Amino acid sequence: MLGGWSMTSAENRIADMAQQARAAAAELARVEPAQTAKALRAAASAVRGGASAILAANDEDLARAGKLSAAMQDRLRLDAARVENIAAALEAVAALPTPLGDVIDTRTRPNGLRLDRIRIPIGVVGIIYESRPNVTADAGALCLRSGNAVILRGGSEAQASNRALHQAMRTGLSSAGLPEAAIQLVDDPDRALVSAMLRAAGGIDLIVPRGGKSLVAAVQADARVPVLAHLDGNNHVYVHRAADPAMAEAIVIDAKLRRTGVCGAMETLLIDADYPAAIPLVEGLLERGCELRGDGRAQALDPRIRPAAAEDWGTEYLEAICAVAIVDGLDAALAHIAAHGSGHTDAIVTADAAAAERFLAEVDSAIVLHNASTQFADGGEFGLGAEIGIATGRLHARGPVALEGLTTYKWAGRGSGQVRG
Amino acid sequence: MLGGWSMTSAENRIADMAQQARAAAAELARVEPAQTAKALRAAASAVRGGASAILAANDEDLARAGKLSAAMQDRLRLDAARVENIAAALEAVAALPTPLGDVIDTRTRPNGLRLDRIRIPIGVVGIIYESRPNVTADAGALCLRSGNAVILRGGSEAQASNRALHQAMRTGLSSAGLPEAAIQLVDDPDRALVSAMLRAAGGIDLIVPRGGKSLVAAVQADARVPVLAHLDGNNHVYVHRAADPAMAEAIVIDAKLRRTGVCGAMETLLIDADYPAAIPLVEGLLERGCELRGDGRAQALDPRIRPAAAEDWGTEYLEAICAVAIVDGLDAALAHIAAHGSGHTDAIVTADAAAAERFLAEVDSAIVLHNASTQFADGGEFGLGAEIGIATGRLHARGPVALEGLTTYKWAGRGSGQVRG
Numbered sequence: 001m002l003g004g005w006s007m008t009s010a011e012n013r014i015a016d017m018a019q020q021a022r023a024a025a026a027e028l029a030r031v032e033p034a035q036t037a038k039a040l041r042a043a044a045s046a047v048r049g050g051a052s053a054i055l056a057a058n059d060e061d062l063a064r065a066g067k068l069s070a071a072m073q074d075r076l077r078l079d080a081a082r083v084e085n086i087a088a089a090l091e092a093v094a095a096l097p098t099p100l101g102d103v104i105d106t107r108t109r110p111n112g113l114r115l116d117r118i119r120i121p122i123g124v125v126g127i128i129y130e131s132r133p134n135v136t137a138d139a140g141a142l143c144l145r146s147g148n149a150v151i152l153r154g155g156s157e158a159q160a161s162n163r164a165l166h167q168a169m170r171t172g173l174s175s176a177g178l179p180e181a182a183i184q185l186v187d188d189p190d191r192a193l194v195s196a197m198l199r200a201a202g203g204i205d206l207i208v209p210r211g212g213k214s215l216v217a218a219v220q221a222d223a224r225v226p227v228l229a230h231l232d233g234n235n236h237v238y239v240h241r242a243a244d245p246a247m248a249e250a251i252v253i254d255a256k257l258r259r260t261g262v263c264g265a266m267e268t269l270l271i272d273a274d275y276p277a278a279i280p281l282v283e284g285l286l287e288r289g290c291e292l293r294g295d296g297r298a299q300a301l302d303p304r305i306r307p308a309a310a311e312d313w314g315t316e317y318l319e320a321i322c323a324v325a326i327v328d329g330l331d332a333a334l335a336h337i338a339a340h341g342s343g344h345t346d347a348i349v350t351a352d353a354a355a356a357e358r359f360l361a362e363v364d365s366a367i368v369l370h371n372a373s374t375q376f377a378d379g380g381e382f383g384l385g386a387e388i389g390i391a392t393g394r395l396h397a398r399g400p401v402a403l404e405g406l407t408t409y410k411w412a413g414r415g416s417g418q419v420r421g
Numbered sequence: 422m423l424g425g426w427s428m429t430s431a432e433n434r435i436a437d438m439a440q441q442a443r444a445a446a447a448e449l450a451r452v453e454p455a456q457t458a459k460a461l462r463a464a465a466s467a468v469r470g471g472a473s474a475i476l477a478a479n480d481e482d483l484a485r486a487g488k489l490s491a492a493m494q495d496r497l498r499l500d501a502a503r504v505e506n507i508a509a510a511l512e513a514v515a516a517l518p519t520p521l522g523d524v525i526d527t528r529t530r531p532n533g534l535r536l537d538r539i540r541i542p543i544g545v546v547g548i549i550y551e552s553r554p555n556v557t558a559d560a561g562a563l564c565l566r567s568g569n570a571v572i573l574r575g576g577s578e579a580q581a582s583n584r585a586l587h588q589a590m591r592t593g594l595s596s597a598g599l600p601e602a603a604i605q606l607v608d609d610p611d612r613a614l615v616s617a618m619l620r621a622a623g624g625i626d627l628i629v630p631r632g633g634k635s636l637v638a639a640v641q642a643d644a645r646v647p648v649l650a651h652l653d654g655n656n657h658v659y660v661h662r663a664a665d666p667a668m669a670e671a672i673v674i675d676a677k678l679r680r681t682g683v684c685g686a687m688e689t690l691l692i693d694a695d696y697p698a699a700i701p702l703v704e705g706l707l708e709r710g711c712e713l714r715g716d717g718r719a720q721a722l723d724p725r726i727r728p729a730a731a732e733d734w735g736t737e738y739l740e741a742i743c744a745v746a747i748v749d750g751l752d753a754a755l756a757h758i759a760a761h762g763s764g765h766t767d768a769i770v771t772a773d774a775a776a777a778e779r780f781l782a783e784v785d786s787a788i789v790l791h792n793a794s795t796q797f798a799d800g801g802e803f804g805l806g807a808e809i810g811i812a813t814g815r816l817h818a819r820g821p822v823a824l825e826g827l828t829t830y831k832w833a834g835r836g837s838g839q840v841r842g
Contacts (some may be wrong), residue, residue, distance in 0.1 A: 026759070030783065107804055113793055115803055122815050123785075201641075205815045220622075226647065226816045247838040254840035338447070360833045362451065364544075372534055372836030381841070382536055382832070383528055394543050394626045395647045396817040399832045411803070411820045412781045415793030417668040419675035420802070 010192035018203030020181035021124040021149035027179050028147050029121060033098045035176050036144050040094035043172025044087040047137065050168055051083045057160035058133065065157055076131040076158055086137045089386060093141040096385040099404045100147050113415045119407045121147030123205040126197045128153045128219055130211035133161035139210065140169050140183045142388050146406035149182045151204065153197060156189035163187050198223040208388055228401060230389045232316035233263035233344035235374045238333040239281065240350030241274035247371060248349045249284045254373040255347065257288055261318045263390060264345050264377030268313060268323040270333045282324060290320045297326035313340040330355050334362050341365060343392045345377040366392055366399040431613035439624030441602040442545040442570035448600050449568050450542060454519045456597050457565050461515035464593025465508040468558065471589055472504045478585035479554065486578055497552040497579055507558045510807060514562040517806040520825045521568050534836045540828045542568030543626045547618045549574045549640055550631035554582035560631065561590050561604045563809050567827035570603045572625065574618060577610030584608050619644040629809055649822060651810045653737035654684035654765035656795045659754040660702065661771030662695035668792060669770045670705045675794040678709055682739045684811060685766050685798030689734060689744040691754050703745060711741045718747035734761040751776050755783050762786060764813045766798040787813055787820040
């Protein structure tokens with residue numbers, strides 16, 4: 001419930017923004033998808049045309065970023081290439097087909113009443129993110145293309161960059177005749193505004209946190225609004241005894257080392273005790289500079305493998321470190337994943353179809369893979385287009401969330417005077 | 422997160438139940454749907470065979486129910502017919518086809534990776550309900566048939582009845598070789614156990630409150646677990662100027678008076694200022710004993726119409742009372758519903774197809790109807806089978822929620838050694 005005498009000024013400000021967003025969402029529900037595409041293409045031009053102003057704003061942010069870690073400064077930093085990537089990403093989202101208006105199912109009842117279930121926007125989405133300014137454009141674009149109004153709350157360290165990018169989005173909206181309140185930016189660093197967003201049930205329909213584990217956990221702990229969250233990706237690759245060694249090595253090296261900082265990276269390698277080529281497998285990782293932390297039997301494979309502590313089995317390293325356990329068969333692998341996995345992405349490598357099907361059926365993760373790298377956990381790789389995130393929860397949307405995950409449905413019934421009587 | 426030194430004993434008890442439920446859910450994920458059907462048919466026999474014990478337990482509850490309202494006592498009361506209805510309902514759910522294993526979509530990527538999106542159970546569902554003992558069987562059956570483990574928490578006034586019905590459910594489970602922990606009952610009246618359920622994030626995946634508005638609102642306010650909630654159904658029927666008078670009268674009388682206590686009942690009647698047969702329409706309701714509360718222009722139709730107060734436009738009466746407003750055309754009707762509706766079910770009566778399509782598109786409710794009674798808002802009438810409730814939220818499931826709404830999905834990918842490289 002919004003409104004009421006007991007609201008703080010932060011709550012009132014968010015309530016006002018949510019009210020404007022709701023009105024904008026009602027307008028968006030009436031426009032053709034071509035209009036949101038047009039707005040995003042215009043926003044892309046505004047980003048390109050305003051590149052120098054965007055970079056100048058980013059310099060302002062960087063000048064204040066002295067105390068941030070090098071990694072955070074890199075996430076914050078824009079350059080000509082990154083600005084062009086932002087513009088290109090806007091055009092890519094503009095080109096995505098929208099699921100809006102799709103009839104999910106249709107049924108005509110014996111009494112003649114026809115019922116259609118139709119995809120519609122969720123309404124008002126709140127995005128809470130950290131220092132990456134590109135999220136302002138990416139997330140704004142995905143919400144708009146799926147017909148939603150969005151309230152963006154980026155990190156205060158990126159305030160000037162976010163304002164400049166938000167201005168380009170507003171230019172795109174107005175040049176397509178769409179309400180500027182369809183994409184709003186909370187550009188005040190006051191954290192009370194974040195809390196107010198998390199509590200704006202009825203005003204904001206869905207919160208999507210984009211950032212590190214601590215941000216997401218904090219959002220989940222405080223939110224009164226439904227949250228589409230992605231916590232950690234503690235992903236496993238299980239090399240079954242019937243795995244082809246060349247395939248296993250290629251998948252394991254890709255899953256761990258292609259990019260170590262992505263949520264789809266393998267963090268624990270499970271090697272079947274009966275897998276005949278375990279030594280070359282671990283050597284392939286070690287020789288590429290990957291630190292391995294193993295259980296007793298894994299350590300016996302190579303002296304460079306360090307002992308794993310209990311917490312290693314639950315750690316998302318996001319760097320060139322991997323836990324390694326030797327497991328006695330499929331059941332032990334399933335049990336290890338059930339005990340330590342985070343429900344994100346887990347893979348089995350095997351030539352044994354029955355073992356693969358059991359793994360796919362029984363591993364309770366958003367994404368389960370047979371003979372493929374966990375690094376495919378990505379909306380683009382799934383053919384969904386850009387993603388707003390990878391959901392590890394169990395409700396509404398799971399795995400890579402793109403446009404469809406930002407929609408809901410309504411039931412539309414067409415009758416000819418039917419009564420229940 | 423469950424576990425940890427800081428948990429109360431109530432939290433520990435729920436955590437233990439949730440852990441057993443999780444293990445049971447893992448077993449359910451491996452059985453054929455025929456097994457849950459078998460368990461429900463066996464439970465139906467156990468209900469019939471144990472009818473006298475169930476009725477004796479219900480007498481115990483009724484003996485302690487002296488201070489309850491007559492309405493609550495009626496909801497609590499079982500008799501031979503109601504027990505038979507419970508058994509028949511279990512058999513009906515057993516006969517429902519399950520969506521489990523359905524492939525929602527399938528795609529093969531250019532690299533040959535095949536991705537299937539597959540329906541699976543949510544996992545562990547918590548049901549919090551009031552004095553109706555039949556919910557123990559109905560909700561337990563829907564959760565089991567959709568492959569979920571369930572933790573049931575009924576009203577303390579129905580404790581003995583719920584125990585007896587739960588015993589029949591357990592008999593059904595064990596006779597089908599399914600784990601009894603698939604359907605657990607919290608049969609301790611301590612309210613701290615309800616709070617513990619609402620906070621058991623990670624242990625319970627979804628909470629479904631079944632009961633009055635105050636119960637649902639309290640659950641929504643405290644829950645840390647996602648809630649599939651149905652608040653009020655402040656439903657409108659808009660009689661457009663181009664409505665057929667006979668059809669309008671039949672739909673309005675059915676929507677309001679067929680059953681006044683159901684959530685699909687009409688609570689506000691909107692009559693177009695240009696509708697020519699307004700007087701017989703309101704007389705049809707008045708003559709059937711329905712109290713009408715109208716705005717100034719509505720009162721002018723008949724002296725028996727009382728003045729409506731501001732709160733009447735937002736009231737779910739659930740009795741033979743109806744608010745009536747005269748509106749100046751479709752836009753005014755849409756504005757009234759946007760301002761006062763509860764997003765449940767709203768209907769237009771008109772022979773004007775364009776007006777109907779605008780109403781269906783622009784009314785932002787879970788169910789929108791053209792030329793049909795709002796009392797069709799029911800899972801059975803939608804052909805979905807028994808319903809766990811009607812969701813008025815915007816995430817996951819909307820409108821009547823039956824088996825599909827109690828499922829989620831996973832992505833299963835089948836490759837031949839694909840790496841991202």
